[in-house]
Amino acid sequence: MVLASAIGQLLSELLQLYVVVIFARVVMSWFPISPGSPLATVFSALYSVTEPVLGPIRRMIPSMGMIDISPLIVVFAIQLVVIPAVHAL
Numbered sequence: 001m002v003l004a005s006a007i008g009q010l011l012s013e014l015l016q017l018y019v020v021v022i023f024a025r026v027v028m029s030w031f032p033i034s035p036g037s038p039l040a041t042v043f044s045a046l047y048s049v050t051e052p053v054l055g056p057i058r059r060m061i062p063s064m065g066m067i068d069i070s071p072l073i074v075v076f077a078i079q080l081v082v083i084p085a086v087h088a089l
Contacts, residue, residue: 011086015078018050022071025050 058070
């Protein structure tokens, strides 16, 4: 029982970290980043970590013009569904 609780806590913390990574990607997308700069490397890393989750969500929801709500949907799903389910372990 203690092992399940520890695993649940670890998963919860990793999911919270993933929310922070998504937030960082969103904020960085608002600013122009020149290729080859250190920030471009950071953005590329954030993109490679988040796009496998955000991409399929983006393709499933209808377009809202210039606004991408896929990060919002993923963060809500993590906060409202996944983390409470993990804490139930």
